[in-house]
Amino acid sequence: MSAPSQQGPRAATRAIHGDDHLNETTDVAPALHVSTTYRYTNIPENLKTAAEYGNLALPEEHIYSRFSIANTTRLEATLTSLLSGPAITYASGLASFHALMTYFNPRRIAISGAYHGVHDNVTLFQRITGLEKCSFDDIETKLGKGDIVHLETPLNPTGEAYEIKVLADRAHKVGALLVVDSTFAPPPLQEPFRWGADVVMHSGTKYIGGHSDMLCGVLVLNPESKFVKNAGRVGDEQPLSAKETAGNLRFERGIIGGVMGNLEGWLGLRSVRTMGLRLERASKNAAELVRFLVELLEGEGEEARQVQKVLRKVTHASLQREEWLKEQMPAGFGPVFSIYTKTENQARRLPSKVKYFHHATSLGGVESLIEWRAMSDEHVDTTLLRISTGIEDVEDLKEDLKQGLLALAAEQKEVVV
Numbered sequence: 322m323s324a325p326s327q328q329g330p331r332a333a334t335r336a337i338h339g340d341d342h343l344n345e346t347t348d349v350a351p352a353l354h355v356s357t358t359y360r361y362t363n364i365p366e367n368l369k370t371a372a373e374y375g376n377l378a379l380p381e382e383h384i385y386s387r388f389s390i391a392n393t394t395r396l397e398a399t400l401t402s403l404l405s406g407p408a409i410t411y412a413s414g415l416a417s418f419h420a421l422m423t424y425f426n427p428r429r430i431a432i433s434g435a436y437h438g439v440h441d442n443v444t445l446f447q448r449i450t451g452l453e454k455c456s457f458d459d460i461e462t463k464l465g466k467g468d469i470v471h472l473e474t475p476l477n478p479t480g481e482a483y484e485i486k487v488l489a490d491r492a493h494k495v496g497a498l499l500v501v502d503s504t505f506a507p508p509p510l511q512e513p514f515r516w517g518a519d520v521v522m523h524s525g526t527k528y529i530g531g532h533s534d535m536l537c538g539v540l541v542l543n544p545e546s547k548f549v550k551n552a553g554r555v556g557d558e559q560p561l562s563a564k565e566t567a568g569n570l571r572f573e574r575g576i577i578g579g580v581m582g583n584l585e586g587w588l589g590l591r592s593v594r595t596m597g598l599r600l601e602r603a604s605k606n607a608a609e610l611v612r613f614l615v616e617l618l619e620g621e622g623e624e625a626r627q628v629q630k631v632l633r634k635v636t637h638a639s640l641q642r643e644e645w646l647k648e649q650m651p652a653g654f655g656p657v658f659s660i661y662t663k664t665e666n667q668a669r670r671l672p673s674k675v676k677y678f679h680h681a682t683s684l685g686g687v688e689s690l691i692e693w694r695a696m697s698d699e700h701v702d703t704t705l706l707r708i709s710t711g712i713e714d715v716e717d718l719k720e721d722l723k724q725g726l727l728a729l730a731a732e733q734k735e736v737v738v
């Protein structure tokens with residue numbers, strides 16, 4: 322059970338009631354609003370010019386759906402409460418990263434292992450703004466004020482974790498911001514602000530959506546941090562609070578147009594209520610599957626010997642022994658892990674041997690997925706299969722994976738070393 326937050330209720334309660342103040346009807350379940358435009362007030366004295374509004378994207382008053390809409394505003398209120406800082410949603414995870422880079426416009430970004438689409442996005446900015454891409458090794462020598470360190474943890478696709486505090490300290494020492502892509506471990510699994518992250522990013526398509534039926538991106542700003550717009554390019558601009566910066570990001574989102582659709586906002590609101598339950602279960606399932614597979618990989622019985630003809634390696638944060646990890650991920654190590662087969666052909670064939678793991682990309686849904694990752698990432702080891710554990714009964718998942726590995730082993734004409 323989590324401790325009460327400073328604001329009062331605990332996370333599971335905030336997931337259900339974080340948007341109560343925006344529920345203006347007697348409906349218990351949120352209504353689905355589909356309008357793209359909203360009537361202005363009928364009282365002429367209360368009409369405001371655009372100049373008087375200042376920021377048309379203020380969510381208190383809906384004007385046009387590129388600025389704000391009812392369900393997404395409620396989703397953002399819930400996420401703001403749950404993720405512990407002002408939260409802004411976007412059309413997808415990559416749209417949120419793009420918005421972040423547009424707003425801060427850094428001269429340099431230090432990024433190492435990260436989702437390949439984020440790297441592709443960085444390439445866009447290299448073309449548009451001359452952004453320089455460095456690795457974590459270059460933080461002390463190349464980064465300066467207004468630059469960005471981008472850490473993804475746990476990492477896609479291996480599911481391995483990296484220490485947020487170490488990167489936060491290194492980034493802050495040179496005046497850079499630390500952005501953490503926490504897609505693989507939303508709360509209750511991981512709270513990057515506790516360890517010094519300035520901005521947290523999520524592909525809400527994954528655990529916030531949770532049912533493989535919506536695209537969503539989220540940026541969350543650390544209420545303790547200060548932010549400078551266009552930080553890498555200007556001199557001594559006045560730093561802004563998280564709340565002011567969220568307003569600016571919302572305004573820019575209205576210009577770029579990268580908003581979630583009405584239906585997605587509604588689906589997100591419906592789904593975020595159960596995120597904690599889903600994550601705890603899926604994460605527990607993943608740790609148990611990993612333990613089971615490692616036991617087969619290191620075991621001595623006949624079944625283990627057969628499995629070893631196929632399985633070469635398993636990676637997941639639950640296998641890491643560093644002390645900091647228990648504090649950074651106290652409630653579980655995330656539902657995604659990877660396995661490596663002995664040959665590329667085995668990796669290509671294993672998905673066809675299992676029945677409870679759909680062969681598909683993405684992750685974060687209630688159903689388990691397996692993906693021969695070479696199909697969507699050209700830089701990855703071609704023997705790697707990424708597994709996104711769902712919330713099925715773990716005993717069925719164990720049996721299914723084992724029989725798949727054994728079926729593949731039975732196909733081997735000779736032992737592959």
Ligand SMILES: Cc1ncc(COP(=O)(O)O)c(C=O)c1O
Pocket residue numbers: 413414415416436438439473477502504505523524525526527536537538683
């Ligand atoms: C870690 C991570 N970050 C960002 C993204 C991009 O998210 P989206 O597909 O919602 O744009 C993904 C997608 O798989 C991801 O795994």
